[in-house]
Amino acid sequence: MRDNEVVNVGPEPLSFDEVIDVARHGAPVRLTDDAIAAVAAARQRVDELAESPVPAYGISTGFGALATRHIDPALRAQLQRSLVRSHAAGSGPEVETEVVRALMLLRLHTLATGHTGIRPTTAKTLAALISAGITPIVHEFGSLGCSGDLAPLAHVALTLMGEGVVRDKSGNVVSAAEALKQARIEPVELAAKEGLALINGTDGMLGMLVLAVDDLTTLVRTADVSAAMSVEALLGTDRVFAPELQALRPHPGQARSAANMAKILRDSGIVASHRDPADCARVQDAYSLRCAPQVAGAVRDTIAHAATVAGRELAAAVDNPAVLDDGRVESNGNFHGAPLGYVLDFLAIAAADLASMSERRTDRFLDVARNHGLPAFLAADPGVDSGHMIAQYTQAAIVSEMKRLAVPASVDSIPSSAMQEDHVSMGWSAARKLRRSVDGLTRVLAIEVLTAARAIDLRAPLEPAPATAAVVRALRETVPAPGPDRFLAPEIEAAVRLVAEGGVVAAAESVTGPLS
Numbered sequence: 424m425r426d427n428e429v430v431n432v433g434p435e436p437l438s439f440d441e442v443i444d445v446a447r448h449g450a451p452v453r454l455t456d457d458a459i460a461a462v463a464a465a466r467q468r469v470d471e472l473a474e475s476p477v478p479a480y481g482i483s484t485g486f487g488a489l490a491t492r493h494i495d496p497a498l499r500a501q502l503q504r505s506l507v508r509s510h511a512a513g514s515g516p517e518v519e520t521e522v523v524r525a526l527m528l529l530r531l532h533t534l535a536t537g538h539t540g541i542r543p544t545t546a547k548t549l550a551a552l553i554s555a556g557i558t559p560i561v562h563e564f565g566s567l568g569c570s571g572d573l574a575p576l577a578h579v580a581l582t583l584m585g586e587g588v589v590r591d592k593s594g595n596v597v598s599a600a601e602a603l604k605q606a607r608i609e610p611v612e613l614a615a616k617e618g619l620a621l622i623n624g625t626d627g628m629l630g631m632l633v634l635a636v637d638d639l640t641t642l643v644r645t646a647d648v649s650a651a652m653s654v655e656a657l658l659g660t661d662r663v664f665a666p667e668l669q670a671l672r673p674h675p676g677q678a679r680s681a682a683n684m685a686k687i688l689r690d691s692g693i694v695a696s697h698r699d700p701a702d703c704a705r706v707q708d709a710y711s712l713r714c715a716p717q718v719a720g721a722v723r724d725t726i727a728h729a730a731t732v733a734g735r736e737l738a739a740a741v742d743n744p745a746v747l748d749d750g751r752v753e754s755n756g757n758f759h760g761a762p763l764g765y766v767l768d769f770l771a772i773a774a775a776d777l778a779s780m781s782e783r784r785t786d787r788f789l790d791v792a793r794n795h796g797l798p799a800f801l802a803a804d805p806g807v808d809s810g811h812m813i814a815q816y817t818q819a820a821i822v823s824e825m826k827r828l829a830v831p832a833s834v835d836s837i838p839s840s841a842m843q844e845d846h847v848s849m850g851w852s853a854a855r856k857l858r859r860s861v862d863g864l865t866r867v868l869a870i871e872v873l874t875a876a877r878a879i880d881l882r883a884p885l886e887p888a889p890a891t892a893a894v895v896r897a898l899r900e901t902v903p904a905p906g907p908d909r910f911l912a913p914e915i916e917a918a919v920r921l922v923a924e925g926g927v928v929a930a931a932e933s934v935t936g937p938l939s
Contacts, residue, residue, distance in 0.1 A: 430528075432550065433458045434536045436738040437528070439730070442633045446525035451554035454535060454546060461537025462546050465746040469540035472752055473499070473615040479744070479752060482540075482616045503618035507584060510577035510622055513562030518575065519858075520558050520590065525630025526572070527553050527579055529737075530621065536740035539620035540752070548583055548611050549621075555606040556592030557582065559599070561627075567839060568760035568850030571741070572627035575851070580621035585610030624741040628763045631854035632733045635770055636726060638861045641925050642868060643722050644938045646777055647680050648931045649868050650715035651687035652875035652891050653784040656882060658697050658795045659708040661688040664716060676727070677720030679939040684716060686935040692886030693879070709793075711783040718780050725773040729766040736763060760850030764833035767853035774860045775822070775829040778867040782818045785871045788878050789815055801877050801905070808908045811874050814915060818870045821863045828856045828863070869918035872898065872927055877905050890934040897921060897930035 430441045433455035444450040454462075472479040478493050494502050527549065533539060534546040552559075559582040565574025581587040582599040589602045603610055611617075654661065664681040688694055707713060744754045787793045789800045789811060802810030832853040838845040876895045879887045887895065901917040903909070921927055932938055 429453050431455050432528070432531050432535050434461050436734070437532050438737075439633055439637065439733070442525055442528060442630065442737075443637055445528045445553065446521040446630065446634060449524075449556060452528065452531065452550050453554075454531075454550050458535035458537070458546070459543050462534060462539075462541060462543045465537040465540045466542050468746055468750050468752065469616050482744075482752070499615050500612065503613035503615070504584065506618040507577050507580040507613070507622065508586070510573050511581045511587060513565035513574040513578055515563035518561040518563060520594075521634060522627065522631055522858075523558050523561050523575075523579070524553065525634060526561070526575060526626045527559075529626035529629055530576060530579065530624055532737075533624055533626070533740050533742060534620065538740035538745045538747070539742040540616050540746045541620045542614060542617065545583065545611050545613070545617055545621075548608060549579075551606070551608045552579075552582065555602075555608065557599075557602045557606060557608075558590045560588050560590065560596070563855060566627060566851035567837065567844070567847035568625070568628055568764055568852065569758065569847035570743070570840075570844055571623040571625060571758045572851050573622050575627045576622040576624060580613075580618060583611045583621070584613065620742055623743050623758055625736060625739075625758060625760050625763055625850065626741075628760050628767065628850040628854045629733065629736050631858060632729065632763055632767055632770075633737075635767070635854075635857050635861055636730050636733060639722070639726050639770065639774065639864075641928060642774075642861070642864055642922070643680075643719055643726065643777070644683065644928045645868050645872075645922055645925075646719050646722075646781065647683040647715075647938065648687055648891075648894060648927050649781060649871040649875060650712070650719065650784065651684045651888075652879060652894065653788070653871060654684070654708070654712045654715070655688055655691050655693050655887060655891055656797075656875050656878035657708075657712060657784070657787055657793075658693070659712040660698075661685060661691070661694055663708070663713050664688075669716065672717075674717075674720055674724060676723030677716050679723060680719040681716035683935075683938045686938070687890045687931055688888050689890070689935075691888035691891070693882050694888070696885050709783075709787065711780050711787065715780065718776060722773040722777050725769050729770055732762050732766045760848030761833065764848040764850035764853045767850060767857050768829075768831040768833050771825075771853070771857045771860045772829045772831075774857070774864045775825040778822050778825050778864045781867050781871045782815070782822045785811075785815050785818055785874045788874050794878070797878055797881055801874065801881065803905065803907045810908070811870075811877065811911075814870050814874065814911060817915065818867050821867050825860050825863045825867075828860045832856060865923050866915075866919055868927075869922045870915060872922065873902065873915060873918040876902075880905050888934075890931045893930040893934050894927055897926055 566572040799805040800810035802808035
């Protein structure tokens with residue numbers, strides 16, 4: 424599914440692919456008839472409670488620590504406007520468009536379940552915003568990951584009201600009022616409970632989790648390719664990747680990683696050149712080579728667990744209070760982001776360790792005491808040229824940053840709302856730092872690919888495996904073969920693009936078939 428193919432949003436869970444298509448590829452959306460019927464039915468119950476003399480939280484009362492005040496019917500529209508305006512209090516750098524679009528889609532899905540009590544017209548307006556490519560400007564800071572991603576979602580709700588600032592489909596910053604006018608979308612006058620329903624969800628952290636799982640699924644396969652290239656060029660052995668050895672420790676991710684590396688190294692002339700014990704005095708390879716499947720496999724299993732949690736959350740309807748199928752409207756704590764915060768932190772830990780092992784393999788290439796016959800720093804003329812000396816510095820700096828980003832955010836609760844919200848998840852913060860970790864891992868793996876490819880070329884006339892040769896050829900389309908020192912930063916960025924776009928995996932798979 425891409426670009427103009429519509430994603431239907433109904434009460435049933437969205438898929439990962441549907442979230443990716445809307446967030447990253449600009450796909451439009453449509454509320455299904457089932458969704459509109461469910462929304463209308465729940466709204467009828469909210470209207471009944473709004474007319475009742477009995478106070479109902481979020482409908483005829485204030486919010487949070489101010490929930491004890493009964494709000495006069497004449498002030499309830501103002502209550503909703505005030506809620507959104509006051510909660511649109513984000514600060515700091517602008518959040519990426521793909522994150523905001525994911526957040527908008529996931530909030531729309533919760534509305535479509537019929538458990539929020541919002542009006543059909545309000546849900547349709549949010550769908551229209553997404554389809555028109557209008558992206559509210561959301562800021563880095565403002566969510567504690569509890570009571571929902573309040574400030575980020577409030578900036579979206581503000582746009583529905585025709586207030587605030589947005590990016591239009593062309594990426595220009597314009598007022599929300601102007602963007603809605605150009606798209607022929609009428610601003611919404613919020614009714615009872617609607618402000619609360621629009622901001623009380625885990626949509627931002629969930630959206631970033633789905634995006635991270637998508638990225639890391641490609642990056643962990645890239646790590647198998649880069650590790651195999653390093654094993655090959657450092658004259659390591661492929662015997663440790665044999666399936667009978669992996670079966671002795673039956674972690675599924677480990678088996679998949681080892682199988683990938685074995686396929687990538689198949690028919691390698693470089694590996695064959697030292698397969699005979701008479702040609703190789705080493706008994707065992709270093710851990711960063713020999714244990715690559717154990718680490719990348721553990722990363723795979725962590726991604727799988729995170730995807731399971733994300734799948735459950737994609738099936739959730741997160742709002743407080745919630746409209747139940749039997750018509751009751753009940754307060755709850757489903758907005759707490761702990762399940763997401765934990766796995767977001769787990770992924771940052773896994774990404775940092777995968778990057779750390781990659782950096783160690785790169786470092787081995789540069790040291791004549793460990794690189795088995797390659798020139799110092801892979802330089803054309805060591806002493807005159809520095810080769811990849813500082814590329815490894817760049818890698819090391821990124822890995823060091825990723826280790827700091829691996830410190831869990833989810834254990835750092837800061838009470839808020841006059842101690843009503845006295846334990847929060849910090850899931851949004853965990854998600855934000857994970858995005859930086861994913862970018863860091865992309866760069867670290869790119870530098871390993873760049874360095875390993877250079878080393879493979881320097882092993883000539885020995886022939887690499889067909890799969891690693893395909894990766895080297897793909898890289899050489901933008902990065903020249905080894906030679907005297909050149910401006911290295913553009914070459915690193917070219918490798919980063921190749922990794923980020925899936926080109927390294929695609930090149931290897933052109934020989935091996937699909938990697939798992």
